[in-house]
Amino acid sequence: MNRVDLATLDFFSAEVQECPFQIYRQLQDEAPVWQMPGTNVFVVTRYSDIRDIIRDPARFSSSFGALLNAGASNKEVDAIYGQGYEMVETLLTQDPPRHRVYRNLVNKVFSNKRIEGMRDYIQSITDELIDAWIDDGEVDLMNRLCVPLPIYVIADQLGVPRAELPLIKKWSDASASRLGRLANEEQQIQNAKDIVEFQHYFADLIDRMRESPEDNIISDLANNTIDEGRLLTKPEALGMIQQILVAGNETSTAGIAGGVVLLIENPAEQTKLRSNPDLIPGAVEEILRLETPTSGMWRTATEDTEVGGVPIPKGAFLMVRFAAGNRDESVFSCGHEMKVDRDNASNHLAFGQGTHFCLGAQLARSEMQIALGSLLARTDNWGLVEGKNTLTHNPNVLLRGLKDLYISFDKIS
Ligand code: HEM
Numbered sequence: 001m002n003r004v005d006l007a008t009l010d011f012f013s014a015e016v017q018e019c020p021f022q023i024y025r026q027l028q029d030e031a032p033v034w035q036m037p038g039t040n041v042f043v044v045t046r047y048s049d050i051r052d053i054i055r056d057p058a059r060f061s062s063s064f065g066a067l068l069n070a071g072a073s074n075k076e077v078d079a080i081y082g083q084g085y086e087m088v089e090t091l092l093t094q095d096p097p098r099h100r101v102y103r104n105l106v107n108k109v110f111s112n113k114r115i116e117g118m119r120d121y122i123q124s125i126t127d128e129l130i131d132a133w134i135d136d137g138e139v140d141l142m143n144r145l146c147v148p149l150p151i152y153v154i155a156d157q158l159g160v161p162r163a164e165l166p167l168i169k170k171w172s173d174a175s176a177s178r179l180g181r182l183a184n185e186e187q188q189i190q191n192a193k194d195i196v197e198f199q200h201y202f203a204d205l206i207d208r209m210r211e212s213p214e215d216n217i218i219s220d221l222a223n224n225t226i227d228e229g230r231l232l233t234k235p236e237a238l239g240m241i242q243q244i245l246v247a248g249n250e251t252s253t254a255g256i257a258g259g260v261v262l263l264i265e266n267p268a269e270q271t272k273l274r275s276n277p278d279l280i281p282g283a284v285e286e287i288l289r290l291e292t293p294t295s296g297m298w299r300t301a302t303e304d305t306e307v308g309g310v311p312i313p314k315g316a317f318l319m320v321r322f323a324a325g326n327r328d329e330s331v332f333s334c335g336h337e338m339k340v341d342r343d344n345a346s347n348h349l350a351f352g353q354g355t356h357f358c359l360g361a362q363l364a365r366s367e368m369q370i371a372l373g374s375l376l377a378r379t380d381n382w383g384l385v386e387g388k389n390t391l392t393h394n395p396n397v398l399l400r401g402l403k404d405l406y407i408s409f410d411k412i413s
Contacts, residue, residue: 011036011043014182014395024324033310040316045324047331049308053299053320055354057095060299065093067298077192084196090239096355101226106359109217115362122366125152126374134411138385142257142405149371150252159216171198175246180396202241203234251293252364254401256371258291264382266338273340274376283340284368289348290338292323295400322349379409
């Protein structure tokens with residue numbers, strides 16, 4: 001294994017983020033709670049440390065919204081955001097007990113029971129998407145399945161007409177890019193324009209749903225009350241919608257696309273799945289473990305404390321690296337290998353744990369199971385189309401997802 005010099009390592013650079021796995025391993029061996037030189041950021045890579053941190057919101061707060069939204073590097077970007085709504089802390093960046101108030105509003109919509117009841121509907125969208133190219137022998141799988149499936153589902157839930165789906169994709173990409181913090185200046189300006197456009201679109205929709213309520217999430221958020229009877233403010237509702245949108249699109253897309261590539265790279269595992277489709281739910285957990293579409297998340301220390309024997313001062317930022325913990329050899333033996341029947345795959349940290357456990361975990365699992373199950377049932381002899389796949393990822397420090405995916409296949413008749 002090539003070791004890097006930790007004294008000069010720029011962990012959040014695009015190069016490291018593209019190929020991080022050897023570095024995760026080195027950090028786990030040499031400095032599992034590693035302070036990035038010259039910063040107050042500690043990168044945490046061992047499974048047990050990550051789990052302890054995310055289960056302890058009193059010591060390790062999620063109030064890192066300022067960190068995510070800060071950093072507009074020029075006045076033009078600031079001015080554009082000035083035309084929108086200020087963001088308030090709701091789900092991801094809110095701590096208990098206030099977090100519970102917002103989480104209760106959306107828990108029902110994403111309950112396991114409700115998602116279980118959506119399986120036929122998700123299957124029919126998947127069938128419709130695959131029908132459109134099943135006779136072609138080659139497909140831009142990213143844009144003709146991995147991207148549209150989660151967008152169709154979430155847009156229907158939110159109550160956005162299908163004709164406006166390209167807008168949802170654009171807004172979701174802009175929000176993810178802002179979170180990811182690797183956008184250049186031109187991109188930051190475009191992100192700001194897109195995010196403000198998103199805010200005004202949904203602010204209008206909230207008004208309309210208040211006038212005539214419908215059966216969808218926006219209508220629920222627009223009309224349900226909190227704090228002894230008041231409606232959500234627009235910034236509160238917009239903050240929640242934005243999180244559901246970003247969290248629900250980029251990540252599930254990455255999970256489906258990454259799963260296909262893993263199965264192409266591991267033909268023996270693919271064969272096992274084809275001969276025993278009952279393994280698909282477990283295989284999806286293994287894919288989530290290896291792909292970890294949300295590679296990491298922030299926490300901030302509320303007091304002087306320690307993690308794994310390393311002192312952490314109050315106010316320091318911790319980057320909990322789920323993607324590293326998910327390959328920790330002390331929990332997952334041969335953690336870099338894919339085993340579709342691994343017995344403890346579902347212990348992965350891909351959806352976090354505790355207070356902020358992913359709201360959409362069940363939905364994402366269903367989408368991945370149905371998409372991969374349908375592809376396996378209807379197509380065979382998968383290959384990566386030569387000359388078209390970069391096999392690189394969108395630059396982002398929090399979310400990891402392939403840029404493109406073109407596959408060749410045979411239709412199973
Ligand atoms: C493979 C797909 C997905 C992955 C890997 C994923 C990952 C995660 C992770 C790791 C967290 C916890 C962050 C933390 O501890 O700070 C989280 C939270 C969250 N996720 Fe997901 N997610 C996925 C899909 C979805 C979907 C489909 C939705 C919504 C429809 C969603 C909505 C959310 C929301 C709203 C939160 C914040 C919850 C809270 O703070 O209470 N996610 N997700």
